[in-house]
Structures are given as C-alpha cells and as structure tokens.
Amino acid sequence: QVQLQESGPGLVKPSETLSLTCTVSSASISAYYWSWIRQPPGKGLEWIGYISNSGSTNYNPSLQSRATISEDTSKNQFSLKLTSVTAADTAVYYCARDNEYSSGTDYYYYGMDVWGQGTTVIVSS
Amino acid sequence: DIQMTQSPSTLSASVGDRVTITCRASQSISSWLAWYQQKPGKAPKVLIYKASNLESGVPSRFSGSGSGTEFTLTISSLQPDDFATYYCQQYNRYSRTFGQGTKVEI
Numbered sequence: 001q002v003q004l005q006e007s008g009p010g011l012v013k014p015s016e017t018l019s020l021t022c023t024v025s026s027a028s029i030s031a032y033y034w035s036w037i038r039q040p041p042g043k044g045l046e047w048i049g050y051i052s053n054s055g056s057t058n059y060n061p062s063l064q065s066r067a068t069i070s071e072d073t074s075k076n077q078f079s080l081k082l083t084s085v086t087a088a089d090t091a092v093y094y095c096a097r098d099n100e101y102s103s104g105t106d107y108y109y110y111g112m113d114v115w116g117q118g119t120t121v122i123v124s125s
Numbered sequence: 126d127i128q129m130t131q132s133p134s135t136l137s138a139s140v141g142d143r144v145t146i147t148c149r150a151s152q153s154i155s156s157w158l159a160w161y162q163q164k165p166g167k168a169p170k171v172l173i174y175k176a177s178n179l180e181s182g183v184p185s186r187f188s189g190s191g192s193g194t195e196f197t198l199t200i201s202s203l204q205p206d207d208f209a210t211y212y213c214q215q216y217n218r219y220s221r222t223f224g225q226g227t228k229v230e231i
Contacts, residue, residue, distance in 0.1 A: 035221065037223075044212065044223060044224070044225045044226040045161075045163075045169065045212055045214075045223040045226070046223065047214075047220070047221040047222060047223060050221075058219045058220060060220070061126055061220075094168055094169075096168075098221070100216070100218075102218065107218060108175075109157055109159070109174065109175065109216040110171075110174045110175075111159035111161075111171040111173075111174035111180070111214070111216075112159070112161075112169070112171060112214070113171050113174075113180065115168035115169060115170075116168065117168060118168055
C-alpha cells in the first residue's frame with residue numbers, strides 16, 4: 001500500500017530555514033496531489049500547501065510568503081522549505097496524499113487519504 | 126479565505142450515545158467537505174469525503190451530511206475506539222482549510 005515518510009532536522013534555529021522531505025512508496029508522485037500539513041503542540045491542523053501532479057503549487061495565504069513546496073520525481077519525493085522560522089513554527093509536520101482528480105474543468109476530491117507518521121520540528125536557539 | 130468553524134469544541138458522551146458534530150463554512154463549498162479522526166500521537170485518518178461518502182474500511186456508524194455551508198458528522202452509536210478529535214476540512218481547487226477540531230471525550 002501507499003506509504004509516506006517525512007524526514008528532516010528536528011531542531012531549527014530561529015530565522016533559519018526549515019527543510020523537510022516526504023518520501024513516497026508504492027505510488028508515483030506524478031499521479032497525485034501532495035500536501036504538507038502541520039499541527040502545533042496541543043492545537044489543530046493547519047494546511048500549508050500542495051504540489052499537484054503537474055508540479056504546480058498552492059499555499060495557505062498565511063504562509064505563502066515563506067513556504068515553498070517542490071518535487072524530485074527521480075526520487076519520488078516532495079519537499080517543504082519554510083523560511084525565517086520562529087517559535088510559532090514549532091509543530092508536528094505531516095505530508096499527505098491529497099487525493100484530487102482534475103481534468104480540465106472536471107474535478108473530484110477524495111480527501112487526504114494517506115498520511116505520513118509526522119515529524120516534530122522545534123524552533124529554538 | 127474560506128473559514129471553517131466546528132461546534133462544539135469538546136463533547137462529553139458515553140458508549141452507545143448518538144453524537145453529532147457540526148461544521149460551518151464561511152461561504153458555500155457545495156459538497157466539498159471531508160471529515161477526519163485523529164487520536165493522540167497519530168496522524169489523522171479520513172472518514173468521510175464529499176460530505177457523505179464513507180471512506181473504505183470506515184465503520185457504517187459514521188455518516189456525514191450537508192451541503193453549501195452547513196455540514197454534520199454523526200456517530201450513530203459511540204464505541205470506545207471513537208473517543209478522539211474530529212476535524213472537518215473544506216476543499217476548493219486551490220486551497221484547503223481545516224476546522225479547529227472537536228474532541229469527543231468520555
């Protein structure tokens with residue numbers, strides 16, 4: 001079955017860049033949409049952004065100026081970079097398959113149906 | 126931005142109870158709503174997509190309804206495994222937004 005695994009540093013200094021990678025197995029990243037979601041300690045879920053099956057991206061407006069999602073199809077991975085981090089960016093970061101089907105004006109959405117286990121990132125000096 | 130508001134934030138219930146959680150969107154989202162269950166220390170799991178479609182493998186005691194701006198998740202007979210936090214999430218072609226969550230506790 002499809003599996004996702006997040007990886008990256010667990011500790012990032014304030015003002016630096018957070019970099020995470022999601023490795024996908026048993027599915028081609030070129031076939032689906034993929035999202036990053038985060039959850040601060042004790043709080044709810046926040047969608048960060050997605051990369052589509054064609055490589056286009058969209059972001060949460062609140063993070064758009066700092067977030068970049070990219071892909072490496074040769075490794076079947078997609079990545080998140082978040083610049084100028086502060087303590088408010090401390091969270092569990094999840095990657096997920098964002099199961100949207102779209103073709104021209106036709107589209108359908110099945111939800112985020114496969115998730116990684118999550119990785120904790122702490123922003124601290 | 127489309128905002129999602131869930132109610133209640135916390136719900137106390139007993140095994141066997143019928144439980145209903147409400148999610149409201151700040152503007153119409155047609156039926157593009159998903160529901161998730163999250164247990165402590167675990168990733169969320171999708172229960173319902175397109176407002177009322179049950180994800181494969183999810184027990185039939187879970188159901189969803191609604192369209193436009195008002196949606197509900199119903200658990201017909203609460204089981205011990207159902208004590209968790211539930212999130213709604215809207216979809217449009219260029220963004221997604223989660224509700225703030227509803228914790229179902231004993």
